[in-house]
Amino acid sequence: MNGGPIIALDVMSGDAGAAEAIAAADIAAERYPRLHFLLFGQQDVIAPELARWPRLAARARVVHSPDTVTMHDKPSQALRRSKTTSMGMAIDAVKTGDANAAVSAGNTGALMAMALFGLRTMPGIDRPALAAALPTLKSESVMLDLGANTECDATNLVQFAVMGAAFARTVLGLERPRVALLNIGEEELKGTDEIRAAATVLKGAQLPMQFTGFVEGDKIGSGDVDVVVTDGFSGNIALKTAEGTSRLVTGLLGQAFRSSIWGKLGYFIARGALQSLRAHLDPNAHNGAVFLGLNGLVVKSHGSANARGLANAIGVAHDLVIDDVGRRIRDDLAGINMALARTIEPDAA
Amino acid sequence: MNGGPIIALDVMSGDAGAAEAIAAADIAAERYPRLHFLLFGQQDVIAPELARWPRLAARARVVHSPDTVTMHDKPSQALRRSKTTSMGMAIDAVKTGDANAAVSAGNTGALMAMALFGLRTMPGIDRPALAAALPTLKSESVMLDLGANTECDATNLVQFAVMGAAFARTVLGLERPRVALLNIGEEELKGTDEIRAAATVLKGAQLPMQFTGFVEGDKIGSGDVDVVVTDGFSGNIALKTAEGTSRLVTGLLGQAFRSSIWGKLGYFIARGALQSLRAHLDPNAHNGAVFLGLNGLVVKSHGSANARGLANAIGVAHDLVIDDVGRRIRDDLAGINMALARTIEPDAA
Numbered sequence A, B: 001m002n003g004g005p006i007i008a009l010d011v012m013s014g015d016a017g018a019a020e021a022i023a024a025a026d027i028a029a030e031r032y033p034r035l036h037f038l039l040f041g042q043q044d045v046i047a048p049e050l051a052r053w054p055r056l057a058a059r060a061r062v063v064h065s066p067d068t069v070t071m072h073d074k075p076s077q078a079l080r081r082s083k084t085t086s087m088g089m090a091i092d093a094v095k096t097g098d099a100n101a102a103v104s105a106g107n108t109g110a111l112m113a114m115a116l117f118g119l120r121t122m123p124g125i126d127r128p129a130l131a132a133a134l135p136t137l138k139s140e141s142v143m144l145d146l147g148a149n150t151e152c153d154a155t156n157l158v159q160f161a162v163m164g165a166a167f168a169r170t171v172l173g174l175e176r177p178r179v180a181l182l183n184i185g186e187e188e189l190k191g192t193d194e195i196r197a198a199a200t201v202l203k204g205a206q207l208p209m210q211f212t213g214f215v216e217g218d219k220i221g222s223g224d225v226d227v228v229v230t231d232g233f234s235g236n237i238a239l240k241t242a243e244g245t246s247r248l249v250t251g252l253l254g255q256a257f258r259s260s261i262w263g264k265l266g267y268f269i270a271r272g273a274l275q276s277l278r279a280h281l282d283p284n285a286h287n288g289a290v291f292l293g294l295n296g297l298v299v300k301s302h303g304s305a306n307a308r309g310l311a312n313a314i315g316v317a318h319d320l321v322i323d324d325v326g327r328r329i330r331d332d333l334a335g336i337n338m339a340l341a342r343t344i345e346p347d348a349a
Helices: A018-031 A045-052 A077-080 A086-096 A108-119 A156-169 A191-203 A234-260 A261-281 A307-323 A326-341 B018-031 B042-048 B074-078 B086-098 B108-119 B155-173 B195-206 B232-258 B261-281 B307-325 B325-343
Strands: A006-010 A036-041 A060-064 A102-106 A129-135 A140-144 A177-183 A210-215 A225-230 A289-292 A295-301 B007-011 B036-041 B062-065 B103-104 B129-135 B140-144 B178-182 B210-215 B227-229 B290-294 B295-298
Touching: A006 A086, A006 A307, A018 A036, A018 A045, A036 B295, A045 A060, A045 A234, A077 A108, A086 A102, A086 A108, A086 A295, A102 A307, A102 B042, A102 B290, A108 A289, A108 A295, A129 A156, A129 A234, A140 A156, A140 A234, A140 B007, A140 B178, A156 A177, A156 A191, A156 A289, A156 A307, A156 A326, A177 A191, A177 A234, A191 A210, A191 B232, A234 B261, A261 B232, A261 B261, A289 A307, A289 B325, A295 A307, A307 A326, A326 B062, B007 B018, B007 B086, B007 B227, B007 B307, B018 B036, B018 B307, B036 B042, B036 B108, B042 B062, B074 B108, B074 B178, B086 B103, B086 B295, B108 B290, B108 B295, B129 B155, B129 B232, B140 B155, B140 B232, B155 B195, B155 B227, B155 B290, B155 B307, B178 B195, B178 B232, B195 B210, B210 B261, B210 B325, B227 B295, B232 B261, B295 B307
Parallel strands: A006 A036, A006 A102, A036 A060, A102 A295, A140 A225, A177 A210, A177 A225, B007 B036, B007 B103, B036 B062, B103 B295, B140 B227, B178 B210, B178 B227
Antiparallel strands: A129 A140, A129 A289, A289 A295, B129 B140, B129 B290, B290 B295
16 A cells, blocks of 8 residues: 555444445545555455445455444443454554554444544543534534533543544634533533533633633534534534434425425425535535544444445545644643643542 | 413513513413403503503503613622512512413523522422423424523432423323433433433333433424423523524525525425424424423513514413413322432432
8 A cells, every 4th residue: 555544444334234335435535546445344245345346446455354233232242342343343453553544334332432442542631522523504513522421521621622623623624713612601600610610721721723612502503613512411412403403494394395386386496406405414414423532543424324425434534644633632732731730620530 | 350360571671672572462462361461660661552552451550660680680680689670570479479470581590590589499399490392393392401400410300300291281282291301312321320310210100291211312303202301401502502403404595595596486486385384493483481390480481582472472371370380290299209209319408
């Protein structure tokens, strides 16, 4: 291989199946001419699919893995099968340095457990966070943690802010992203002790970001901030609520168009214009959540993503490798950890 | 007055102004022929407006209040002016029994503080919760707490479930509402200790509801459950995120229609059909959040509600008075408190 990024792709664990995953890799191979792949999965499933894509085949090596993590496996069950599953072996390739990033569309809990256990957190990071880009009225914003940690203290939130800003600089291409803490009001007295303490640290820190204070949930979609920082419980609730509300409104829209002959005719005439709405809200267009804060990159694709969606997740992994997001986070942590030590009592751990 | 419900209306505190509030009262007076009003605010502002609505004037009495709580007042500042503000005096009328419910479109934090301080929690309720009906793909569901309590223990969540079910029986007209706890997964092991303990109690309790376990944020808008129970932090994040996402999608929809001549023409033809979408998502149609668990009813209207929206909030107050939702909650609490005592260590308080 020629020194370009190498992606360890878990071909087997997504709902869309191996054929779609191989097609996704070929789309990514076309987009990024220096990208190479290690394809983890059952040799006899992958080989005939790979034969259909000569461009990809020339830049990919199949690594046979006998076992697959299912969507129903508990993280603890999956962990025990790290060494034999396509998911576990893809992460191990990042650990050994055979690959620069792992990409999987499988079981989130299992992926998180395997990534944390296999790669461990970076020096200076207490807990990893799951981050992703979401559509806004203007373009996209980053939110984290989306569910890796149910409860978070102020130190965790500050570290998430550092990691989220580094991620936004790469995926949104911003010099100094605007970073805010998700809260139930914008006034300084609102929220939990943890959130207020995190705000105090971030306000005083010298970092390549603009800390703008607190934002409420209605600002996630407005595009007024670039990075929304929160604990994994609230972040998961917000992410899922946004998905559900988006389906609610588009569902009601569909009902409205179907409700009368004028609705149907209007839809028929406007359908080209409405494509931009569909494209902007398509989860495949924003696919690729990243576990930040580990000694290695792991990208989670939506379980139901199509080939184009999975190719976008591979693209996120590619960009993060090229930008060396891990180094960015390490550099920024040095500054923030001094501010943390001044402001927050260090944990016993 | 003839024995019908009496609403203490805070005429002054909403963004829409006194004239809109008086018009709202007249709409409600038309809908509910036995409804009467105490109108709290500045006599010289209310009198000329009231003169325009003879139907309302015949069933309303103005109570002069010299002072008004602004949207910028802190709860602590507002509390000190309870006795002289339209908001504080309206709540006091509920306390003294002069009115059956108070309705205000003012500052939420101030209203909450005044209501809690003035009316105190019901026997058997540790903390009040803010509840409201939200649009779903099918019709409406109830969510609570929407922001009264930042952190909640298992006992609080169980009591919220009881109160939310009683509220849903009234506002959604359901015999046995389906009640679920908001969580970051549907499996029993997900979430915080508090949520899992609350689920254990609710699973074992005999109540006029069906407890269906955990729901994720994407089910709030789907209409698969009738009551979504959560702490005030997550509930506020979910509510605001849903509002923001709804604005995001409808904003993108507007951009799409305006993006081309075909979009504009399609919109023109389908605009009648699209009214149903707008009507279903209109916050005015779902207006009226209720502080449940106090010795008296207090309904919060959106600050920006128009006359029709505020009339809907008055309608919620009317229905809750007629159904005697306080008695329902008291009855159900007896059953649940036995289950709580069996399962959860009682608080020192």
